[in-house]
Amino acid sequence: MSRTPARGGARGGAPTRGRELRARGQRTLARVLDAGTSVFADRGYYAARVDDIVKAADVSHGTFYRYFSSKQDLFGAVAEGVATDMVALARELPSLDRDDEPAFRAWLEQFHRLYERHGRFLRTWTEAEVIDSEIGRTARDLVTEFSRHLATRVRAAAPDLDAGAAAFVLVSMIERTSYYVQSRQLRVAAAETLDVLAAVTRSAVHGARRPAHRDSAAPVATAAAGRAVLRS
Amino acid sequence: MSRTPARGGARGGAPTRGRELRARGQRTLARVLDAGTSVFADRGYYAARVDDIVKAADVSHGTFYRYFSSKQDLFGAVAEGVATDMVALARELPSLDRDDEPAFRAWLEQFHRLYERHGRFLRTWTEAEVIDSEIGRTARDLVTEFSRHLATRVRAAAPDLDAGAAAFVLVSMIERTSYYVQSRQLRVAAAETLDVLAAVTRSAVHGARRPAHRDSAAPVATAAAGRAVLRS
Amino acid sequence: MSRTPARGGARGGAPTRGRELRARGQRTLARVLDAGTSVFADRGYYAARVDDIVKAADVSHGTFYRYFSSKQDLFGAVAEGVATDMVALARELPSLDRDDEPAFRAWLEQFHRLYERHGRFLRTWTEAEVIDSEIGRTARDLVTEFSRHLATRVRAAAPDLDAGAAAFVLVSMIERTSYYVQSRQLRVAAAETLDVLAAVTRSAVHGARRPAHRDSAAPVATAAAGRAVLRS
Amino acid sequence: MSRTPARGGARGGAPTRGRELRARGQRTLARVLDAGTSVFADRGYYAARVDDIVKAADVSHGTFYRYFSSKQDLFGAVAEGVATDMVALARELPSLDRDDEPAFRAWLEQFHRLYERHGRFLRTWTEAEVIDSEIGRTARDLVTEFSRHLATRVRAAAPDLDAGAAAFVLVSMIERTSYYVQSRQLRVAAAETLDVLAAVTRSAVHGARRPAHRDSAAPVATAAAGRAVLRS
DNA sequence: GATGAATGAGATTTCATTCAT
């Protein structure tokens, strides 16, 4: 997420919405936003105390409420920023054609990197759903957005698949794997995991890779190559 | 979920520990546990009020604390039950050999059904991590457990794969997909989703594998069969 | 106001509404209600601190909110009680016939006494209007209620007067005089003030009083003249 | 209302005291005073936010405190202006002689008009008493002032009445009726109400009105009877 | 074994006022 003061233009909580902020105000707003991002990520929505946030931002309680109308409002602002970043990435999803595999692999890496930044915050998203259905919807929309983009690519690369279901399943896989890696639940090196994700995606989309014109010996070689990425 | 009278668990000073419960007590305990399960699932850990739980169980606050030393204690008890159920399922994971595909497909269905019961509660698990690292560990252990069991099967079915990473990625996929289906984020019918999960798992494990003795025409057919399940 | 525990049956704040209170709860409720009445009377709505009230009632903050959902809720409950008492008195307003003058005088005294009890609270009513229009309406309705009852009596005693306007003006007089007396803004003895109120009311309604033994012609003319200005 | 530049008042350290204000400063001061008048009237003392006032005046918080040392200071300044206006009116109270009835009626109308301007502010006066006894005294003094003036007139017109009590009761009536009319609690037309007020006042002071051509015996007796009840 | 009343620490939020530019 670009956390520059001018991130969403006038964005910030209700109290500042519509007002023009001077340089000092912009800096303060950014500090509060940053503090919120990190405190929410560490503790989750409920366990995060406004007190923790203002201490992290080194501002007073009064200042906090000058920029955000409530703790929930701040959460929404942070979430919006995260969502923006994620959606931007979803749009950059490359084609799934065989020839573009390196591009897809690179994209996975970007995804991973983004997850390293936002993963801990994303984890808290479900908590906030309870109190604000709009925030919940945003989260849901994110998954849908990724699935939609991926489905388009699947459809182009393998027209006879159920693109919707396949895309959805693959997004689940990619997202959750990144989540586990980020939260240290997986000890496997990230690079390897990305290889596996790419390989599984490829085999799901292209099935048994066999150049149609190849002779029967080739398949074995191909399969070996395909398996290679899954090797330890 | 095993709702043994002497659940006790590992958490601090469960009031019922050591006591023998008569029939009436058992019924009350069960009511509180059930209420907790459903309230936690609906609202999450923090948003769940002890008041909500006692109302749902139709007992008094005093009674609640006769059976559980704290809200956290109850959460732990519920979580333990869920974990027990999940681990039991993990143990029943069938082989991934081609011939056992129907068995795996059936297992996926069981997984799905279990998720329908516990999915909403599982979602709340991450919240509680913050306050009790033991609960967090239990959650993490669950994933590890599934991965471990799946890795064993992968290793048996495709010895040359990086079984650890592959299993982990597949578990992520299966789990998260079930989660999304359960939380209505996916409109696709469950049966289809299971077919896709089975297909992706198969192609990931077996790749474009070709029995050496097959003639060259077969691969195409195989690939077609593989894709068939992904078709809309 | 009858501040017995059973005052409004289940009345008390929202939290207790509908619940059955045991003896102890009833006593506590009454204590909070009493404390609220006196603290509001002393300080007004805004300057009254919940802290003042709980100290006066010798209960904890938690207990306060067990019986009333908010400070405003308590205010409403007190106001309701006061309104009930006042309306009851309005209903007992005697006839304004000459022969019932002593009864009216006695009623004024009752009014005065009621004002001694509730006057200081009534003063605070306007403050609360700002935040709760319903409370404001209740206050307004009180004046209307008194006017309505008095108008009925005026109409019976002097059919050709504009009963509505006359009643309204007289209620204003009686109410505000009592208010000032209660708030020590008047040093005049209460008894005297009541005499004056009774006299002004009488002359307003009956015009010039003429001893019975007078000739019959004059009185009629006099009364007619007196009433003329009050006609609608 | 007298809005002198050097209003200062009696309250603590008015920032403008001693300073000479230029044209611009005068305009700003006037804007703040006007804003305060209307915001206090709308919301009352406590519910009025300094923020509301500065927004209404279109000045900054800093500017507000350049002219008034506190919210209370501004309230005092507004109150002072209102009091000045009211006292001026009290001084113009005409005689209550029969022949001056039209003058009295006209005065009532002026009173009414003044109330239309200040009534909503006067309502808030009682709130502020709590925090500043001086403000409370000013309010009380106003009533006293009116009573004093009216008592003088009563004494002149009907020497044998208890002028003090009578005047007080009549002031209560006039004031409160205007208040209710102003606050729309009375649906009666203003003109009619003024007629009734004049009539009640007249009959209270003069008792039965008797055409001048009547014989001299009766009036005295009648008046005596009427006045009897008003005697101290 | 069970109940409902009571507790109080602690959380969020408000808002008059001051400060720096």
Add this chain to the structure above:
DNA sequence: TATGAATGAAATCTCATTCAT
């Protein structure tokens, strides 16, 4: 002269837990 940012004490309200019956 004016501005808008910042302050922080204090207010209201919450809710897991304990107590008395």
